[in-house]
Amino acid sequence: MIQSVDRAIRVLTALQGTRRMSLSELAARLELAPSTAHGIVRSLVEHGMVVQERGSSRYQLGPAVLRLGNVYLDTLELRSKAIPWAEDLARRTGLAVRTGVLLIDDVVIIHHEPRPDGSRQMPEVGIVIPVHASALGKAMLAFMPEDEKRVLTSGELRSMTGETISSPENLRDQLDQVRASGIAAERDEAVIGESSLASPVFDSYSEAVGAIGVVLPSGGELDGQISDLVRETARAVSRELGAPSWPPRRPGQ
Amino acid sequence: MIQSVDRAIRVLTALQGTRRMSLSELAARLELAPSTAHGIVRSLVEHGMVVQERGSSRYQLGPAVLRLGNVYLDTLELRSKAIPWAEDLARRTGLAVRTGVLLIDDVVIIHHEPRPDGSRQMPEVGIVIPVHASALGKAMLAFMPEDEKRVLTSGELRSMTGETISSPENLRDQLDQVRASGIAAERDEAVIGESSLASPVFDSYSEAVGAIGVVLPSGGELDGQISDLVRETARAVSRELGAPSWPPRRPGQ
């Protein structure tokens, strides 16, 4: 791993958490000399990845990162294949549909089909949710042995709400259930009042490449029919990606 | 400018143009030894900025860039202030409304309010258009003396369609007009059959920070009433950002 590249990405990641930071804050966060941090930030600014506010004080992310994100979405085969099925699932269930992929210890939403009731809803593309606090994350993790091991042994499971799973044993048991049923559930674990159901999507190598599922208010009963629709959707998208079977014979290679 | 950081960003930029590239393609494009390129790519992969496709061959952008892009949009004051006015402008004109910022020699769209006719339209947030081929770009450039100079003297004005401005003299004359009228126009210069009108938005330092405008089919007559609405919108957003006057007394600085 190249040191300065690593540090540059850490700068971006820091700015992603704390949206506006002064140079000294950045330097302190990364445990670097201010002049070192300055050199890195300068390089990022030159390419528009970071901009400094007027008044030459704080730094924040720049427009170049937006362009990159847009191109990423365009290249994703999973996304283009999933969109028609997501629309279909939203129509049939009357619920919002999310599609996501794994990024280290989080799920990144790559598509969001809003509830078809015509109400104004925040677009959620690009937001991240901890793997262990989302149905999408659990659905994927159950079929990614290496990532599962890493998450289970990494120690800390960040708490989002009082319902967030905090013990690795509990999470492992749930992943076993996901493997058996092909569907993952979550209730108030990321956002209070919000529950979700999701199933994993596989590619032609039978690798889990993402997950798709619905978001519903926590109040209602878990409807078996909705589970079936989610599973069917995940299977359909997987087939379009060339997956030989669903669920896969040998979970995730 | 730190060499390896610069190279890492060039890798991302290359992957943004040519969406899938092999290591040797990347190395050739950046004029690097394959092993050097590999080290850089490896660092990017570790952070999820780049992923390699199954079959260990080609590389493409990864989910981490999407997360960054989303956070960038959230931090942008221009965007949050512009959205209500963009909705209003779209309703009044029946046209699609775009808001954009400058990134080197391009405009990046940071908000897109679709035509209010209920038809399915591609979301355009994140796409880039050459400055000299867009009304948004010309509107901003006219009030950014340094960037104007750079663009006018950089030599090449990329051609998008037969109508794209290719001569610096022509562009400079148009920018003079923009300064006089406070509004920029474009007709078939980026996309055939598509025209646009835009006005610059200023912050509390009277610096041009972006532009807002409408997209319309190239057929119709240029309506003076629409121009007035665009100008009024830009003025309103500028006021919300704390701009002391519109247009500014001392153009850009």
Next chain:
DNA sequence: CACAAACGTTCGACATTGTCGAACCACATT
């Protein structure tokens, strides 16, 4: 089915390059 060629990847040595500390400058605050 076997061979060859191309590609991605790993390793180690050299010197280029990034890092750090100190000094400088501008701004804001008292």
Next chain:
DNA sequence: AATGTGGTTCGACAATGTCGAACGTTTGTG
């Protein structure tokens, strides 16, 4: 007006990234 904070620049050292060569795997071809 003076002092302190924070951002930025500069130069010297050595740590770090770069390159070339070799390895292993995959892909295309005879």
